[in-house]
Amino acid sequence: MASSKEYFVVPGRYKQWTLGLIGxxxxxxxxxxxxxxxxxxxxxxxxxxxxxxxxxxxxxNAAMFFFCATTLALAGFNMAFRRVTEAISASVIPIxxxxxxxxxxxxxxxxxxxxxxxxxxxVANDANLLGKAGFLSRGFFxxxxxxxxxxxxxxxxxxxxxxxxxxxxxxxxxxxxxxxFKNTVWASLYIVWFTLTVASVTPWLWLMxxxxxxxxxxxxxxxxxxxxxxxxxxxxxxxxxxxxxxxLEYVNHEHLHDLGKFQFxxxxxxCYLWFAQFMLIWYANxxxxxxxxKARFEGAYIGIFYLNFAINxxxxxxxxxxxxxxxxxxxxxxxSVLLVFGHWLDFHxxxxxHHFPDQVQLNLFDFGVALGFVGLIMWQTGxxxxxxxxxxxxHPFLKESIIHHT
Amino acid sequence: MAFKKFVxxxxxxxxxxxxxxxxxxxxxxxxxxxxxxxxxxxxxxAMGLRETSLHTAGFIYGITGTTTALSGIGxxxxxxxxxxxxxxxxxSLPAWIPITFELTVLFSAVGMVMTFCYLCQMAPFxxxxxxxxxxxxxxxxxxxxxxxxxxxxxxxxxxxxxxATDVNTxxxxxxxxxxxxxxxxxxxxxxxxxxxx
Numbered sequence: 001m002a003s004s005k006e007y008f009v010v011p012g013r014y015k016q017w018t019l020g021l022i023g024x025x026x027x028x029x030x031x032x033x034x035x036x037x038x039x040x041x042x043x044x045x046x047x048x049x050x051x052x053x054x055x056x057x058x059x060x061n062a063a064m065f066f067f068c069a070t071t072l073a074l075a076g077f078n079m080a081f082r083r084v085t086e087a088i089s090a091s092v093i094p095i096x097x098x099x100x101x102x103x104x105x106x107x108x109x110x111x112x113x114x115x116x117x118x119x120x121x122x123v124a125n126d127a128n129l130l131g132k133a134g135f136l137s138r139g140f141f142x143x144x145x146x147x148x149x150x151x152x153x154x155x156x157x158x159x160x161x162x163x164x165x166x167x168x169x170x171x172x173x174x175x176x177x178x179x180x181f182k183n184t185v186w187a188s189l190y191i192v193w194f195t196l197t198v199a200s201v202t203p204w205l206w207l208m209x210x211x212x213x214x215x216x217x218x219x220x221x222x223x224x225x226x227x228x229x230x231x232x233x234x235x236x237x238x239x240x241x242x243x244x245x246x247x248l249e250y251v252n253h254e255h256l257h258d259l260g261k262f263q264f265x266x267x268x269x270x271c272y273l274w275f276a277q278f279m280l281i282w283y284a285n286x287x288x289x290x291x292x293x294k295a296r297f298e299g300a301y302i303g304i305f306y307l308n309f310a311i312n313x314x315x316x317x318x319x320x321x322x323x324x325x326x327x328x329x330x331x332x333x334x335x336s337v338l339l340v341f342g343h344w345l346d347f348h349x350x351x352x353x354h355h356f357p358d359q360v361q362l363n364l365f366d367f368g369v370a371l372g373f374v375g376l377i378m379w380q381t382g383x384x385x386x387x388x389x390x391x392x393x394x395h396p397f398l399k400e401s402i403i404h405h406t
Numbered sequence: 407m408a409f410k411k412f413v414x415x416x417x418x419x420x421x422x423x424x425x426x427x428x429x430x431x432x433x434x435x436x437x438x439x440x441x442x443x444x445x446x447x448x449x450x451x452a453m454g455l456r457e458t459s460l461h462t463a464g465f466i467y468g469i470t471g472t473t474t475a476l477s478g479i480g481x482x483x484x485x486x487x488x489x490x491x492x493x494x495x496x497x498s499l500p501a502w503i504p505i506t507f508e509l510t511v512l513f514s515a516v517g518m519v520m521t522f523c524y525l526c527q528m529a530p531f532x533x534x535x536x537x538x539x540x541x542x543x544x545x546x547x548x549x550x551x552x553x554x555x556x557x558x559x560x561x562x563x564x565x566x567x568x569x570a571t572d573v574n575t576x577x578x579x580x581x582x583x584x585x586x587x588x589x590x591x592x593x594x595x596x597x598x599x600x601x602x603x
Contacts, residue, residue, distance in 0.1 A: 188502075279500045285492065321465065405447050 005247050008385040020381040025372010033363045037193025041113045043143045043355045045108055048113060050368050051351040052057055053099040054206055055230075056091065056373040057149075058198065058223070063154045064089035067195055068187035070083040071159075074180070077258055080250040082392050086160050086304030086382040088231075092217025093157075096149040098376075103145055103206065107138055114355070117212045130214050135211050144205055148197040155190040158328060162186065168396045176396035199224050208349075211354045214292045223350075225270035229312070230263045230343040233336035238381060240333050248306045249392055250402045253327040257406055263339060267316035270343075273310070293356035294347060304349050305358060311342035411552040411577050412438055413561040414537045415570030416545040422444055423546040426568040427452050430550065435561065438551040441541035460525070464518045474505040485501040523562075535578040537562025545572075 029049075036044035067085045070078050076087065112119035116129075117136040123129045134140065162183055171179055203223040208216070236259045242248045280296075281289045296305050315338060325331045352361055392398060417423045425439070427449070430437055437453055479502045483489065488496050527534055541547040548570070550561055558575045565573045 275500075275503065279503065282500050285494075323461070 002049060005249065006389050006391070008382070008390055009245055010382045010386050011245070014382055016377070018375050018382065021371045021375025022379065023375075024368050025370075025375060028365050028372060032369070041111050042357075043113050044361060046102075046114050047351050047355060047361075048369050050100050050106065050206075052344075052348050052366075052369045052373050053095065053102050054351075055227070056370075056377060057095045057099045058227035059196065059231040059234055059340070059343075060088055060091040060154075060377060061152050061194075062203040062228045063235055064092065064152065064159065064190065065198070065228065066231065066235065067159060068190040068194070071183050071187040072183075072191060074397070075306070077404045079392055079395055079398045079401035080404070081235070081239045081242075081248055081257055082163070083385065083388060083390050084236055084242065084248075084381075086163060086388075087381045088235060088377070089156050090160065091380040092149075093153055094376060094380055096153055100149050102146060104142070107141055115208060115209055115212070118166060130211065136205075136212060141205055144152075144197075144201060148202050149352040152190075152197070155186065155193065158186055159183075159190065163392060163395075164388055167389055170394050180396060197288050198227070204337025207350050210351060211292055214289065216277055216281075216289075216292075218273055221276055222270070222273040225266060225273050226312075226343045229263060229266045229270055231377040232259060232266065232281065232338045234377070235259065236263070236332055237340075240329055240336075242385075242390070243329075250391070253310060253329075254406055256329065256332055256403070257326045258322070258404075260320055260332050260335075263335060264316055264320040264326065264333075265322075267313060267339070271313035271317075274309075274313075291321050292367065294346050295353045299357055300359050300382035301349055301353055302315045304345060304362075308342065308346050308349065310347065311338060312316070315342075369393065408580050409577055410438075411556070411558070411575065412537065413502045413550045413552060413558055413565065413575050415456070415548050415565035415568070416538055416540070417548065417563075417570055418588060420546065422569050423484040423548065424452055425451070426548060426570065427578065428566075430548070430600065431562075433564065434595075435564075436551045438549040440549070441537060441547040443543060443545070458525075459520060460521060463521050464514045467517030468514035470517075471510040474513070475509035476502065479505060493554065527582040528547055529582070531584055532582045533587055534582045535576075535580075537576060537578070549569055 032045050032048065034041075036042060058079065063085050066078075067089060078393070106114045107118055115136075117123055117132070118138065123133055129136065162179075165301070166179060198220065200220050203220040204215075206221045207223065236256070239248065239251060239255070239259065243251055278293065280292060282297075295301055316335060319325055319331060319335055348362060348366065415426075417426060420442075423446075424440075427437065429442065431454065434597075440449065440453060442449070478595050480497070483498075484496045491498070493527070494501070523529055538545060538547045548565070552558060552561065552575075562573045562575065
């Protein structure tokens with residue numbers, strides 16, 4: 001299967017776009033620092049950095065989750081575009097480093113700019129925060145962040161390495177069985193760690209502790225659903241891009257249909273968690289809990305609140321409901337872009353409301369920083385895609401993907 | 407009651423069946439239906455069946471469920487029997503969503519099951535003609551529909567040429583009729599016409 005389209009050759013315009021977007025990001029950071037760096041100890045600037053870095057880290061990490069979950073399920077349908085998943089998950093390395101630096105700056109910067117629990121004098125006079133002091137402390141935060149990002153990176157590297165190790169080595173049936181078993185073992189380790197981080201502790205630490213008095217056990221699942229939908233959308237965008245350039249010869253509308261189904265299904269899952277969290281708090285009407293929704297549901301952010309619901313639930317529900325929409329490259333591309341933006345907006349209202357409850361801060365600065373991260377993902381994904389063959393040609397399940405039919 | 411004449415052939419495996427379906431359509435014969443022991447991927451496409459509209463029906467049932475729930479609860483809590491739940495307003499949309507969701511799912515699920523049964527002509531106390539008893543066991547049965555001008559012998563030899571076994575011609579009712587499979591072994595509607603073959 002040695003065709004000329006075996007390796008992705010990064011086109012010149014792709015490189016220009018990548019560098020341009022990273023340039024826009026860096027420029028936005030500088031302009032943002034000039035504009036907002038001095039005010040309120042730079043809360044506006046740090047909040048934008050936190051929102052964007054965590055969001056883009058979690059959506060690239062969702063690609064590795066998809067990789068491992070499909071490995072554990074012994075799924076074959078995704079083999080035709082598996083290298084795309086791998087390449088996107090490689091972006092966890094640079095974005096993970098950036099996120100870690102940002103988190104450490106916020107926590108050890110000496111000021112309680114974003115996380116008020118950093119200020120120990122304040123915590124000592126606050127019975128609620130004192131009860132959480134073991135969890136919301138610099139030590140635990142640092143250790144858990146190192147472990148989260150570190151193990152995502154290491155297990156991701158291991159999974160990618162195993163996948164690439166058989167590129168030049170056709171497997172016999174026995175070797176194939178052993179290969180699959182080894183993959184499932186490592187994938188299950190990743191999934192367990194993913195559950196302990198993205199699906200429970202990490203979003204509590206990184207995002208929920210911005211409102212340290214408020215707690216929701218659903219918060220992390222809700223964050224996970226948000227990032228998984230947009231992670232699938234990101235994968236879809238790369239698959240469609242490569243398909244348009246004439247790569248990925250075995251990907252057809254059957255695979256697109258599957259990606260569309262994932263986006264559709266997990267948008268509904270996201271809305272289920274989003275609504276469950278909201279409705280229980282709304283119904284119980286306990287002031288410690290409703291404080292979180294005061295600014296979001298009744299204050300300045302009500303527009304974003306309903307826009308979030310419309311983009312991330314109503315749009316995929318109605319547009320993706322029919323089979324033909326999920327098999328159409330144009331609608332799927334449109335919805336993917338919309339969902340990546342919609343969940344970015346979701347993260348915006350997660351991070352910003354606590355510090356800026358009176359007025360929506362969203363402006364070009366936030367979009368500039370987001371574009372910088374998009375450029376970074378494009379740069380890393382394009383680089384990794386061009387290094388390795390685009391087809392997992394010796395994988396035992398490849399045929400299943402080629403004849404895949406729904 | 408609409409009796410028609412059919413030529414029936416059995417195949418042992420999917421591969422032969424797909425080739426036979428393709429050749430039959432090329433030769434211009436009209437395939438009435440293909441009966442298989444299990445669902446076969448791609449057979450609908452090979453037979454040239456149109457895409458089912460069951461999902462459209464499901465959407466309509468779902469919307470009906472949503473409307474029923476919202477209008478029902480809205481009427482009850484706002485005009486028929488307004489109650490005070492913890493000081494919430496009578497028009498409390500978030501509290502209605504779970505029931506609305508349940509009714510949407512219930513309407514679409516029950517509606518789609520019943521529509522499916524209707525489309526496949528399956529119901530309790532209703533019978534349909536079986537072209538071959540082993541179509542539910544291990545045989546892939548293809549049924550070709552005949553017109554007045556069809557030469558059955560030619561169709562039979564055509565099917566045998568494709569590798570079909572148990573080829574025969576049957577006159578059968580195409581629809582469904584009241585009756586039970588466990589009580590009467592012979593479909594009553596066919597008693598007079600069946601020996602005509």
